[in-house]
Amino acid sequence: MSGPSTYEPKTAFTRWLDKRLPIIRFGYDSFVAYPTPRNLNYWWTFGAILALCLVVQIVSGVVLAMHYVPHVDYAFASVQRIERDVPYGWLIQNMHAVGASMFFLAVYLHMFKGLYYGSYKAPREVLWILGCIIYLLMVATAFLGYSLPWGQMSFWAATVITNLIGALPLVGEGLKNWLMGGFSVDQPTLNRFFSLHYLLPFVIAGVVALHIWALHESGQNNPTGVDVKSKADTVPFTPHATIKDLFAVALFLILFSVFIFYMPDALGHADNFIPANPLQTPPEIVPEWYLLPFYAILRAFDFNIGPIDSKLAGVLAMFASIGILFLLPWLDTSRVRSMRYRPVARQFFLIFVVVCLVLGWCGGQNPANILARSGDFTASLRWVEGGQTTTQDFTAPSEQQFEATAASMRETMAGRGATMTMVSRAGATNATITAVIGGTEQTRNLSAYSVEALEEEIIAAKAEIGAGAPFFVIERNTPMTFTVTNLSQLATLYYFLFFLVILPILGLRETPGRVPDTIAKPVLAKEVA
Amino acid sequence: MLRAFSSAAVAWLALVGVAFAAGEAEHPEDHAFSFDSPLGSYDMAAVQRGFQVYQQVCAACHAMTHLSYRHLGERGGPFSLYMVRNHETGEMEPYIGKPHHGGSFVSPTENPYLRAIASGVTISDIDPSTGQPVDRPGRVSDRFRSPFPNEIAARASNGGAYPVDLSVITKARHYGADYIYALLTGYTGASEGVLYENRYFPGGMIAMAQPLNEGQIAYSDPNTPQTVEQYAADVTHFLQWAADPHMEERKRLGIMVIAFLLALTGLLFLAYKQVWRGESH
Ligand code: HEM
Numbered sequence: 001m002s003g004p005s006t007y008e009p010k011t012a013f014t015r016w017l018d019k020r021l022p023i024i025r026f027g028y029d030s031f032v033a034y035p036t037p038r039n040l041n042y043w044w045t046f047g048a049i050l051a052l053c054l055v056v057q058i059v060s061g062v063v064l065a066m067h068y069v070p071h072v073d074y075a076f077a078s079v080q081r082i083e084r085d086v087p088y089g090w091l092i093q094n095m096h097a098v099g100a101s102m103f104f105l106a107v108y109l110h111m112f113k114g115l116y117y118g119s120y121k122a123p124r125e126v127l128w129i130l131g132c133i134i135y136l137l138m139v140a141t142a143f144l145g146y147s148l149p150w151g152q153m154s155f156w157a158a159t160v161i162t163n164l165i166g167a168l169p170l171v172g173e174g175l176k177n178w179l180m181g182g183f184s185v186d187q188p189t190l191n192r193f194f195s196l197h198y199l200l201p202f203v204i205a206g207v208v209a210l211h212i213w214a215l216h217e218s219g220q221n222n223p224t225g226v227d228v229k230s231k232a233d234t235v236p237f238t239p240h241a242t243i244k245d246l247f248a249v250a251l252f253l254i255l256f257s258v259f260i261f262y263m264p265d266a267l268g269h270a271d272n273f274i275p276a277n278p279l280q281t282p283p284e285i286v287p288e289w290y291l292l293p294f295y296a297i298l299r300a301f302d303f304n305i306g307p308i309d310s311k312l313a314g315v316l317a318m319f320a321s322i323g324i325l326f327l328l329p330w331l332d333t334s335r336v337r338s339m340r341y342r343p344v345a346r347q348f349f350l351i352f353v354v355v356c357l358v359l360g361w362c363g364g365q366n367p368a369n370i371l372a373r374s375g376d377f378t379a380s381l382r383w384v385e386g387g388q389t390t391t392q393d394f395t396a397p398s399e400q401q402f403e404a405t406a407a408s409m410r411e412t413m414a415g416r417g418a419t420m421t422m423v424s425r426a427g428a429t430n431a432t433i434t435a436v437i438g439g440t441e442q443t444r445n446l447s448a449y450s451v452e453a454l455e456e457e458i459i460a461a462k463a464e465i466g467a468g469a470p471f472f473v474i475e476r477n478t479p480m481t482f483t484v485t486n487l488s489q490l491a492t493l494y495y496f497l498f499f500l501v502i503l504p505i506l507g508l509r510e511t512p513g514r515v516p517d518t519i520a521k522p523v524l525a526k527e528v529a
Numbered sequence: 530m531l532r533a534f535s536s537a538a539v540a541w542l543a544l545v546g547v548a549f550a551a552g553e554a555e556h557p558e559d560h561a562f563s564f565d566s567p568l569g570s571y572d573m574a575a576v577q578r579g580f581q582v583y584q585q586v587c588a589a590c591h592a593m594t595h596l597s598y599r600h601l602g603e604r605g606g607p608f609s610l611y612m613v614r615n616h617e618t619g620e621m622e623p624y625i626g627k628p629h630h631g632g633s634f635v636s637p638t639e640n641p642y643l644r645a646i647a648s649g650v651t652i653s654d655i656d657p658s659t660g661q662p663v664d665r666p667g668r669v670s671d672r673f674r675s676p677f678p679n680e681i682a683a684r685a686s687n688g689g690a691y692p693v694d695l696s697v698i699t700k701a702r703h704y705g706a707d708y709i710y711a712l713l714t715g716y717t718g719a720s721e722g723v724l725y726e727n728r729y730f731p732g733g734m735i736a737m738a739q740p741l742n743e744g745q746i747a748y749s750d751p752n753t754p755q756t757v758e759q760y761a762a763d764v765t766h767f768l769q770w771a772a773d774p775h776m777e778e779r780k781r782l783g784i785m786v787i788a789f790l791l792a793l794t795g796l797l798f799l800a801y802k803q804v805w806r807g808e809s810h
Contacts, residue, residue: 038810080595080696083775090775091782235808243801250794257790261783262567265700273701273772274693283731523809 005029030216035234036241037222039523043113044220045248046106052249053103054208058201060096061145068148070194072187075150076275094264100142101267102256104290107135115328116349118337119221125329127214130207132325137204139291139322144197146288150190151272156285158185158193164298164318167311184278225337226519233519284366292363293356294318297495299367300488317492324499331499333507341513348502355494362488371487375479376447377454381461383469384419387439395430402429409433422471436470451478554731557704557711560762564706564769568784570777571770573626576607578748579767582760585746587695590687590737592675595696596771598647599669602637605777607770610635610642643669650674688723690736699765699772706769713741713761 007028009015018025067086069078082089111131114120120128147158162185166176181188219228228234235241259266267289271282287295301314308316324331339346396405406423410433413421418435425431444461448454454476462472516522563572580601583593601608611632613624624632625642637643650667652674667674676692677683684691699705711729716739719726724734741760748755770776 038808040810077595084595084600090779094779235810239804240808243797243804247794247797247801250790250797254787254790254794257783257786261779261786264779270701270703270705273697 006033030212030237031242032236032238034216034237035219035228035231036237037220037228037233037519038235038240039222039224039519040220040241040244041223042244042248043109043117044222045245046110046113048245048249049106049252050103050110051208052252053099053106054201054205056095056099057103058205060092060099061198061201063092064096065198068194070148070190072150072190072276075148075190079149091260094260097268098256098259098264100145101288101290102252102259103138104142106252107138108290111135111325112353115352116339116346117221117223118225118332118334118339120329121225121332121337122329123218124214124221127211127218128329129326130211130214132322134204134207134211135325136322137200137207141197141200141204142288142290144193144200147185147190147193148197149272150276152274152276152280152282153269153272153285155185155276155278156282157287158189160285162189164311164315167315169312186278221337222519223338223340224516224519224522225340226516229518230520286364289360289364292361293359294321294363296359296361296363296488297321297492299363300485300492302367302485317496321492321495324496328499328503332503333505334503334510334512335507336512336515338515341515342506342510343513344510345503345506348498348506351494352498355491355498358491359488359495362484362491365484367483367485367488369484370450370481371484372482373449373479374481376449377451377476377478378445378447379454379458379474379476381444381446381458381465382420382473382475383442383465383471384436384439385442385468387419387436387470389434389436389470391432391434393430393432397429399428402431406431406433420471420473422473434471442469554733555711555715555728557707557729560707560710560765562706562762562766562769564766564776568780570780571607571627572766573607574750575763575766576770577626578750578753579763579765579770580607581748582741582746582764583695583767586740586760587764588674589676590683590692591695592677592692593673593696593771594675594694596673597669598643598650598667598671598673599637600774601646602640602643602669603774604634605774607767608640608642608646609637610640637669640669647671653678688736690723692737695768695771697772699769706765709768710761710765713764714758 005025005028007018007025009018009024014024017023064082067078067082067089069075079093082093084090086092114128114131143157143161147154162176162180165179166172168175177183179189179192180186181192222228269286269288274282286292298314298318301310301317303313304310305313334342334345336342339349392409394405394409396402402425409423410418410421413433413435416435417437419437419439419441421433421435423431423433444465446454446457446461448457458474462469465472563569563575583591600606603609605627608625609627611624611628611634612621613628613630613632614620615622621633623635647667647669650671651664652667652671654663654665655661656663677686680691699709702708704711708729712727712735715727715729717726717728718739720738721734723736725736725738726733727735741757741764743757744755746755746760753759
């Protein structure tokens with residue numbers, strides 16, 4: 001694709017160097033003469049934006065690391081020192097923390113672009129897989145980095161995630177202890193997380209180099225998905241793509257700056273400004289926004305699947321949701337790359353995007369929250385007013401016979417005219433039966449929108465009736481509910497169906513629209529129209 | 530018809546009981562602070578009064594370990610000292626806080642107001658010649674004095690509850706400053722042993738007795754009301770400054786950076802149009 005090099009060294013020195021290390025030739029071929037499809041839209045500017053993000057993280061990170069102290073007693077204070085006392089430390093810290101979010105925003109848009117325009121299809125499979133590796137490394141880096149400030153969320157997210165790894169069969173326990181450097185998240189964990197957080201960005205940089213190498217071998221895809229056929233289809237990278245990328249980068253930097261200067265903490269969690277406390281679990285443990293969809297997938301599995309318990313199932317599904325991206329080039333069977341010409345696939349793709357957003361939303365909610373229900377939660381309270389209360393202790397001959405003995409005690413009481421009885425168990429075999437003889441039975445029906453509200457009503461009703469009743473018999477009815485977990489389950493199902501069923505089948509069955517013969521053709525037609 | 534409680538139902542009830550004992554607190558109302566808007570800044574007089582409230586009331590229980598006295602006198606701090614020219618007399622006069630038309634900044638170590646604040650505090654230290662524990666007057670470079678030597682001592686004096694460090698408290702709570710103001714003004718007067726009812730504290734019962742009362746702190750400015758609301762607003766203003774001392778600098782720099790980027794974006798757009806002119810795409 002790159003074709004023969006057109007670089008001609010002009011000076012004596014560059015001719016000399018070109019024979020020894022053709023680095024200028026390499027730069028010229030890759031970033032100047034490199035032929036770019038002329039129809040690229042703004043979705044193609046995210047590559048440049050991502051490169052910038054990586055540089056920003058590395059540069060700000062190296063400066064932070066000069067002041068940061070990876071010690072459980074000083075880490076939190078050292079970040080405070082950076083914010084307060086290091087000259088422009090507040091700026092560098094904000095850049096790094098907000099930068100992580102911006103990096104993920106850009107990478108998600110970049111990945112959705114690849115999905116929509118079929119950039120993972122031959123001959124770009126390796127390019128796509130390298131991208132997936134970068135993404136995986138980014139997730140690991142961000143997770144490691146998030147633990148460094150050693151706030152409550154840092155500590156508890158690290159604890160939750162390392163414990164998840166421990167759920168893996170065979171290797172899990174060992175891997176978990178190796179990661180933590182002990183049996184709980186502590187000083188050794190922080191030390192190695194810092195080391196790895198410093199290392200991984202440079203591994204990312206290495207994989208990015210491979211990613212760009214692969215890109216320059218296969219060439220960029222474009223909105224039509226049609227291969228470049230002639231010079232008429234392309235423009236030279238410089239100045240055409242360069243200037244467009246710079247324009248997009250500048251726009252992106254404006255968004256970045258709005259966050260850095262005006263809402264530096266908007267994307268973080270308040271609890272991370274509380275120093276880590278291993279003895280106090282925060283009321284909610286949530287990851288950063290960019291990992292919420294995976295958190296939702298993890299928690300969608302609140303049931304066991306055969307021998308696989310729910311926790312392991314969740315962990316496997318979470319890893320599978322990224323793993324499946326690696327297989328995508330072979331799962332999508334369509335010969336047409338761009339969804340522009342796949343009207344049916346496009347609808348499924350749009351649903352997929354919505355599903356990812358829904359998963360993100362679910363990840364940030366309390367999984368038990370009820371989104372819809374068939375009716376109210378109801379309870380009926382029954383008690384006896386007036387009447388004579390008697391109690392009697394009894395002992396069953398054995399634990400197995402307890403229920404039978406209790407039942408016969410109730411019979412006996414009923415025989416003595418009891419209107420209502422209650423058995424309170426005191427041990428394995430002994431209990432007390434309370435019975436009200438005579439009096440009149442009363443009923444009160446309660447209803448509420450949630451279990452908690454119903455219980456409050458029950459307590460209020462009991463307090464109101466008070467001593468008027470020796471005891472209550474309560475019957476509760478739960479309506480059918482649709483919770484956040486149920487929504488996550490549906491969304492998770494679609495996420496996997498999209499890759500495993502929809503794309504493979506659709507590619508074989510759908511009738512694509514008319515794909516233009518060349519890139520230049522529709523472009524020129526638009527020009528005429 | 531005879532029925533009985535099943536033991537499972539009892540256990541279930543016990544669980545639910547735990548779950549909602551946490552209770553729902555009210556959302557704090559939006560209180561208007563001068564630093565709220567993207568261009569908003571600190572009201573330095575309020576931050577100064579707020580520091581007085583902190584020193585005289587809150588400091589008895591709450592530490593602010595990430596702050597030193599010098600921070601109060603650094604640029605953007607409530608007690609920073611500037612020498613400002615008086616236009617009538619032509620004399621240079623000291624100005625504390627944020628002068629309207631600039632002035633020459635005096636370093637915290639040279640700032641007599643700051644030194645007075647610091648030396649008014651007694652700091653426990655080690656005597657450099659004998660190595661024995663000793664009490665000495667504070668210095669500008671000292672950290673804010675902590676009322677208790679450690680968490681155990683703090684809990685022991687507060688009925689088992691821990692008075693949290695207030696250095697970054699407005700960042701460490703949802704609703705930030707609005708929550709702190711609401712908490713300080715949200716006492717209903719009811720109490721149960723060492724717990725006091727507060728409408729905004731999660732769970733509704735807090736182990737901190739109402740810290741602010743009318744007329745409790747004497748403000749030097751006779752025009753500032755000495756009410757619970759005023760004290761609360763002032764100390765919240767101070768805590769917001771303490772958590773985010775570079776806010777004003779940040780917002781000011783932001784305007785310049787964004788203005789620059791907008792201009793750059795405009796230029797790049799024109800260049801982009803120029804390059805692609807005559808190139809169909
Ligand atoms: C792929 C690039 C990177 C990503 C996505 C990333 C992400 C993060 C995140 C999310 C945090 C937590 C920030 C907070 O909540 O305050 C963090 C902290 C940190 N990172 Fe990185 N980082 C990257 C590269 C680097 C590099 C290259 C270095 C050092 C050479 C570095 C050094 C640090 C340090 C010292 C901290 C702790 C101080 C702080 O929290 O402000 N990072 N990083």
